[in-house]
Structures are given as C-alpha cells and as structure tokens.
Amino acid sequence: MNFTLNILGTASALPTSDRYSSAHVLDVHGRLFLIDCGEGTQMQMRRKGISFLKVDTVCLSHIHGDHIFGIFGLLSTMGMLGRTSVLNVFAPPAFRPVLDFFLNTFGEGLRFSIDMHELSCEAPEVVFQTRTIEVLSFPLRHRIETYGFIVREKEPPFNVRKDCIGKYGLSLSEIGALKRGEDVVRSSGGTTEVIPVSEAAYKPYVPRSYAYCSDTAPFPELAGWVRGVDMLYHEATYPAEMKDMAVKTFHSTTEDAAECALKAGAGRLLIGHYSSRFTDLSPFLEQAASIFPDTLLAHELDTIEIPLKKTEIW
C-alpha cells in the first residue's frame, strides 16, 4: 500500500548541469503515474530503477518544452522494450498534434497503443480511476492552457470488526451492509435492534493525496481545489523578491506557493521548478517555510514516502 513520490526533475525552462526538466513519478499501490516528462526523464527513471513498462498513466500539464520534451524518447524506449499494454495520456488538447506528429514520424514498430484523453475542465474533475485510486485534473493559470493534477486514494470501504461478527452473529448480508457503511437494522416482533456501523466497522485507512501544480500564477480558487492534500507540490520558480517577474511570466514565488499550502491546509508543501539563476536554494526554503513551516525543497532523485494513515480500531 505504498504512496511514493519520485522526483526526477526540478528545473524550470532552462535545465542546468544538475537540474533536469520537470517530471515526477508517483507510485500508488505499485501503479506508476508519470506527471510531466521533461527532457531526460527516461534516464532519470533508469537511475531510480523505475520500470518503463509499469507506467500506465502519463499526465502532462502543458506543452511547454520543459514539461514534454522527454516524451518522444520515453515512448520510443517503451516501444523498443516491447511494451504492448495501452498507455493512457492525459494532456491538454494541444498535445494531440504533438503526439500525432511523433507517431507518424517515429512511431513505426510501436506495438502499444496510446489512449490520449484531452483535458478540459474549469474546476477539479475526475479524469481517471481504478477501484482504489482516482486522478483529478483542474485548470492552472499559465501563459498557455495548463492543468494541475490530484492523485489520491479513494475512500476505502469499511472493514467489519472480527469480534463483532461472533458477538452479533452477523449474516453475510449484514456484513455487506456494514462494508457499505450502513447500520444493521434488525426488526423482529415489533422490536428493532440497531448495530451501528460506527461500532461494528472501521475504515482501514485515511486516503492519501498528492497534488501537482506547475506552472501557474497564484489564483484564489486553487487553495480550495487542493484542500487538505497530504503533499502539495507547488512550483516556486522565483524567490519572493522577483514577484514582478513571476507576475509577468505567469509563475509563482516561494511566498505564493507557501500561501497556497497554508490556505489549503496541506500536510506538506514541496516546491520546485527553480529558476536557473539560482544555485543556492536555501533562500527558497527559508521564504516558503516562514509562511508554511512544513516545506520541502524538491531535489533530483529524491524519494518521498507518504506513509499509510491507518486508523485505530476503536
């Protein structure tokens, strides 16, 4: 039941000798979500030992080169490694001709299909789900059409307390009701017995969540959209003193990111997408942490676990 974020790239538009372009791989229960795919993503995946074939969902925020120029090499490599399973790609509509160009020019011999889903929403909406996981997209505010993503565990079904099964002699249909979160109601001879779900069942864990917000200018709705996520990744291209530049380029500062985390009540804030002007990132951390103490700097090849939040069996 892992929920593990792998950071592959933290650069903004210009990569440096030690910062790669944007890419995160989130591993939820062994299912890999690649979020953005800047140049060099496939090499960083190799360095982290991440299987190309286990990635079945790619989320692309926008078609600026530093977020997508690794996709050509990655798709080619998946093909050469013999991938046959479908790859889901969630991206703005503008990525469609990019993908078509790739397939027409370089796609010969690929034996897997790519199912591209064009993002289009004005507020968070579910774009992908499995039995236990869901992905939402929501619009960001950048120079071109851009989307953020939330990947989260779904609310798990109730587990029935083993001791209650014997104690109440629960039938299969009663156990089913409890799993669905319904109280058990027994009527017999004019009397009614209620076995409340709160006594006989429990949630095995609290769903975990991760939000990805890059690239964006700050805007009022965002904090509400990512409210309560365990890990908020929010770009912080510039330090606070470069607010003018951030406004001009539709990016965020350290303070913008931290204020969003604070308003959202996020568990932790992870910042990245650093301007190549800066080699020392300690001011980025200081500025953000002065507003939102639980801030982390993203670094290439970092792994961040979000531990399972097991509930107590009361």
Next chain:
Amino acid sequence: MNFTLNILGTASALPTSDRYSSAHVLDVHGRLFLIDCGEGTQMQMRRKGISFLKVDTVCLSHIHGDHIFGIFGLLSTMGMLGRTSVLNVFAPPAFRPVLDFFLNTFGEGLRFSIDMHELSCEAPEVVFQTRTIEVLSFPLRHRIETYGFIVREKEPPFNVRKDCIGKYGLSLSEIGALKRGEDVVRSSGGTTEVIPVSEAAYKPYVPRSYAYCSDTAPFPELAGWVRGVDMLYHEATYPAEMKDMAVKTFHSTTEDAAECALKAGAGRLLIGHYSSRFTDLSPFLEQAASIFPDTLLAHELDTIEIPLKKTEIW
C-alpha cells in the same frame, strides 16, 4: 589552433543510467560543430561548459530518435538565452518536416534563424567551409537515409621563411607567389634564377581531420572515404560475436569498426554507440584493438585533443 573532441553520449538506441544518446561536439579553432543531438545533449553541454551560443553548425546523421531527440530542447534553450545568430543545420531531407514541426509548435519567440541544408550525396562532398575548415558529408548504410561527416582543417597556405626574404631580397609579388606554392623565377639578361618554394617557404602545419561514422553497416567504400583521418569515430554497437544482429540491424561490430580504421590508415579509432546489453566494455576494446591497436573507447564527457601537427622549418 585547437582541434578538440567532446564526447557527450555513447549509447545506442536505449540510453542507460550512465550512457547518453549520441552527440559529439568538435571544437576546431574555437568554432563548435555539434554532431548528432540525442536526448540530454544540452545537459551534457552544460556539464562540459560548452557554450550553446558558440555552436553555429549542427550535423545530424539521421532521424532516429537517439540521434536527434535532444534538438528540440537545445533549440528552445538557445532561443531563451537570446541567440540571434543563424544556426546551420546539415541533415537528411527527412529532418525538414521535423524542424518545421518544431518551429511551428514550439518556435514562438525564437529570434534566430535556422538555415537547414539537406544532405544528398553518393560520395564525400564538401557541404560547409570557412577559410580554414571544411566539412564533408558522405552516405552511410543504415536502415534509413544516413550520413557521416568529416571535419578537417584545410591545407594551410605556405609561410615564407623570414631569413629568405632578406637573403634573396624578395619582392611583395614574389612573396605572394611563394605563399601560393609557386617557385620564384627571375629572368634577367638571358639568365634565369629559380628560388624554389621548397627552400623559401614551408607549410606551418599538417591539416587535422576527424570522421564521424554512425550508424552504419560496414561497406567497402567507407575506408577509402575516410582515408588518413587523424581520428575515426566509428560506431561499434555490438561485439564481434553478435555479427548476426549487426547485419540484421545495419550496424557494425567492434571488428567491423577496427577493420575500417585499418584499411583507412586512420591515426586513431574511437568506438562508441554501445548496445545497452553491455555494461563492461573491455571486450569491445580488446576486440577492436586486436585488429587496430590505437583504439579508444568513447566515454561520456571525455575530451580528446588532436594536437597541432606543426611542420619543421627546414
């Protein structure tokens, strides 16, 4: 008067965690030639401290992804760094729609023009020259249209020996003749005096040359086309025992590369484009060196100087 090869990538189709896709930067007299541009080239250039703006000529051998997928990021970065000077690109005609796609989709704001020259030849021909350098292309034998390149110093003009100027009282026009390689002939009163160029002038250096042959199956003409180069880069995707695979994929083995170097009378042989199957490259070196002893293995970020070959003033 440097002639310096920088190796940026040595992988074949699949990059590994420590091998990048194909790219060489040759620095001849301070002019930078980028030869192939696999994914990650711009990051490798940063690591080597190679200026993006000093590259004015890009030679692309063919449009397989591992030789060109770094060009999008590199061109974008050149644009963001404010490049205004024209960039020459020499590539097979199939690269034209790739470039057009890039410019149409990602080229907004680029303030430099790209002068693409479509390669088309059946034997070596000069495709680019300056006063002191020339670049030749020649066809290779691969699964798609592919070209190799020779970059070499031109034959320098003669220098006139200073002691001869006084000794013979050479006039300006006589000095000009000697520089062109002509003997000085003085006729006066029925007598003729000859001052031979071999006595009064000398070549300041012997031209240096580098050939790039990737990707290719071996073929008989190639050794003749790269005859006498100081440094022959020849792909060696496979060890000798994988000859069948090399034939099938239109690649070369270590022995193919070494035999080409031997027949060509190359100064040194540099091999690369290693199959990702192999982490230990010592068998590659042993096999090639058993045929052509002066063989080098290409490694990421290696720098290889070809020293100036000054002639003795006799």
